[in-house]
Amino acid sequence: MPPNDRIAEGERLLVICNSCRYCEGYCAVFPAMEQRLSFTPADVRYLANLCHNCAECYYACQFAPPHEFAVNVPQVFAEIRAESYKQYAWPAYVRVSGWLAATLGLVVMFLLAGSREALNANFYGIISHETMVAVFSVISGYIAMVYAMGVRRFWKESGERLPGVSAWMQAARDVFTMKNLSSSGAGCTYPDEEHSQSRRVFHHFTFYGFLLCLASTTVAAIYHFAGSVAPHPYFSAPVILGTLGGIGLLIGPVGLYALKRRRDPAIVDAQQDGTDVSFLVLLFLTSLTGLLLLALRESAAMGALLRVHLGVVLGLFLTLPYGKFVHGIYRSAALLRSAYEMARSKH
Amino acid sequence: MDGEAPAARNATFLSMAGVCQRLWDNAPLLLSSKFAWPPLFRGFAPPPAPSGVLRYGGVIGVPSLDRIRLVEETRIQSDVVVIGGGNAALCAALTARDAGRSVTVLECAPIEYRGGNSRHTRNMRCMHSAPTDVLTDAYPEDEYYADLLRVTEGLTTEHLARLVIRESPNANQWMKNQGARFQPSLGGTLHLGRTNAFFLGGGKALMNTYYQAAKKRGIQVLYNAEVTDVDIRDGRFHSGQMLLEGKPTEFRAKALVVASGGFESNLEWLEEAWGEAARNFIIRGTPYNKGKLLRLLLDNGAESVADPKQCHAVAIDGRAPKFDGGIVTRLDCVPLGIVVNKFGERFYDEGEDLWPKRYAIWGRLVAQQPDQIAYSIIDSKAMGRFMPSVFPPITANTIGELASALGLPAATVENTVKAYNATVRPGSFDHQILDDCHTEGLTPPKSHWAQAINKPPYYGYPLRPGITFTYLGVRVNEKAEVRMNGIGSSPNIFAAGEIMAGNIVGKGYLAGLGMTIGSVFGRIAGKEAARAAK
Helix, strand or coil, X not given: CCHHHHHHHHHHHHHHHHCCCHHHHCCCHHHHHHCXXXXXXXXXXXXXXXXXXXXXXXXXXXXXXXXCCCCCHHHHHHHHHHHHHHXXXXXXXXXXXXXXXXXXXXXXXXHHHCCCCCCCCCHHHCCCHHHHHHHHHHHHHHHHHHHHHHHHHHHHHHCCCCCCHXXXXXXXXXXXXXXXXXXXXXXXXXXXCCCECHHHHHHHHHHHHHHHHHHHHHHHHHHHHCCCCCCCCCCCHHHHHHHHHHHHHHHHHHHHHHHHHHCXXXXXXXXXXXXXXXXXXXXXXXXXXXXXXXXXXXXXCHHHHHHHHHHHHHHHHHHCCCCCXXXXXXXXXXXXXXXXXXXHHHC | CCCCCHHHHHHHHHHHHHHHHHHHHHHHHHHHXXXXXXXXXXXXXXXXXXXXXXXXXXXXXXXXXHHHHHCCCCEEEEEEEXXXXXXXXXXXXXXXXXXXXXXEEECCCCHHHXXXXXXXXXXXXXXXXXXXXXXXXXXXXXXXXXXXXXXHCCCCCHHHHHHHHHHHHHHHHHHHHCCCCEECCCCCCHHHCCCEEEECCCHHHHHXXXXXXXXXXXXXXXXXXXXXXXXXXXXXXXXXXXEECCEEEXXXXXXXXXXXXXXXXXXXXXXXXXXXXXXXXXXXXXCCCCCHHHHHHHHCCECEECCCCXXXXXXXXXXXXXXXXXXXXXXXXXXXXXXXXCCXXXXXXXXXXXXXXXXXXXXXXXXCCHHHCEEEEEECCCCCCCCCCCCCXXXXXXXXXXXXXXXXXXXXXXXXXXXXXXXXXXXXXXXXXXXXXXXXXXXCCCXXXXXXXXXXXXXXXXXXXXXXXXXCEECECCCCEEEECCCEEEEEEEECCHHHHCCCCCCXXXXXXXXXXXXXXXXXXXXXXXXXXX
């Protein structure tokens, strides 16, 4: 369906949900919905991004298909989210294939490394520190810009002002605990109708794994400028953080993929599978190649492994601005808006 | 292969088919594992019961040797058979199973519509002596019973009613033990936070919990199982007939629990009770409550209880689907404006009492109007003061245009509104309390929340009687045993839920009482059926 139809469908569902309200105890979407009597396209996009796709409301819905009202909030919201990512994308949405990005990343790294060889974990003998910093600074800067402008568009559409500290704190708690996938401790109804914490747990592995890897890189950068140059010892902060993060990024994506294979097709937007899976694969490969590089950094395979690892990481970075990762950006922004609204409605 | 005799090939084929069939039979068990790979069966029932297969309640699968012979013989056998698939039925099934009996549930709806009217419920009324995790303050037995006496005007059976009230906290705790989740009451329902425990996600979520529990404990649930006859002699149940997936099938059990609801979706029966007016009724809940078991039990000598005309009926949006429109078709704007009939005239005090207390009389009021239709008219002052309904209001900038858009005589409606506006006395409007805004010298009066209808745009909603459930049922005792004319209590037929709710509520209604009756009597019926099936 074209995007406008999806928004209209989202609005139709919200009108039904708002006159029922049985699901208000489930997640942040329904209390936010109850703040309104009618729904603008911006409201629909906001609520769709607030939805974590846990599907509890679908299984609990007396109006779910085959009922003639055909209420399927998780699926319709998933479709609206996908459209909204394109709409918020700055300067404009570009579809980046994960495989193409990875190939491009590998080609760039092999070209930059040329035929250089090095021993004893001398990474910078293959690709200089300056080159690495230059490549990843440029792309990271671009990603940050895309996200900042996207959130700006999201926020502008909301017509809200900048929230105070307590809303930020609440939103951060919601993001870091993924409270909305825990359904008061029972877990969400994913991949099927039975409650389970598995998705939340594997998401935590992935999310915290990613953050630990980010922390590892940041600490390593600080070390570098402080004069401690890689390779760092096995029991140094960057290696420990990176190893823990890497383990998270092995377990998390595999778990999420396994769940994805088993999930109920009724509640998802299958068109997003390509983006979702390539993101999981790239995260997994990033971690796998990183850990291999760590294990074999003293060996002759180091040069090849470094090229592959950095190539995969670059591929991952190339997919970040318009790929699956953006769900976290707009979900967080929606949680912030929700925290802001709910705090205000209590006063 | 060429050398093989055709007969041998045939035999191989048959045994292969047997294996497939066995796998198919066991599929529900295989799939019950959390780590099974469900996409194949996703969205389907536990696979439909294959025709021509003997099934033992709770034990699925048959020795393959007997398969071919059994094709001729179609029978379900179980210690306890429960007819119905809603709250009362599942409470009974789980209780009987916990007592060690094999249990089969016959649900006439397909899996998507399982759960009867419990699908549409939201809460249960619970006695409690102190605040709980989901209930505020206290709600003692005597107050609960007094509330019941008030709404039923004495049409109750005191010892059964008190049994329900006293057992309600135990039933509530038992439900939690089954995995049911409750929530503190939130938006739009604050007035019930003291007396009623709300199911997290509503009644369908509760039903899902029960069905998951039933699956884990090996209760056999058959969907599309429509009971057509029961063999009852001297008050004792012997066997029954049903259409299982459309195929005639016999079922046998040592004890029978009937928890199959009322007859509100049986339009012919409604018409018998209400006359032609019933044709304009809308059925708010399941289309599967046709009262087949109620009729069968009454025809087989069960004592009846309550009046066939008694039912829970509210005024709902006239544009609602004929069946199953549920909660979203309700309209709460009646006390905020005026209500006129098809001639454009008012007929009842819209502001008689607080809406929750008057909600359930308006179905009957509209049913008594010509063509069983009425129209709620409000102005823009009322917008935002009531729960939004699913259908948009009909909107116009003048009363005359609104009347025309609603298909009403414009001049009469204009006069009705003018006469009403002229008699509205000044007051301070507060729709949360019985305020002092009323009319003077108007017939019928509007006693509260009377404000002139003068701020365009104006809005109109058509109203129809929406039947929630019926009260005619079978008489039971405190063991849920069905009373049989001239015999006394049946030794092995038990009733629970809507089919016997008329014992406790013969007219009127208390919000959340139906689920309490279903839970308490469902558990009693399950326990007693297990005893009878020893």
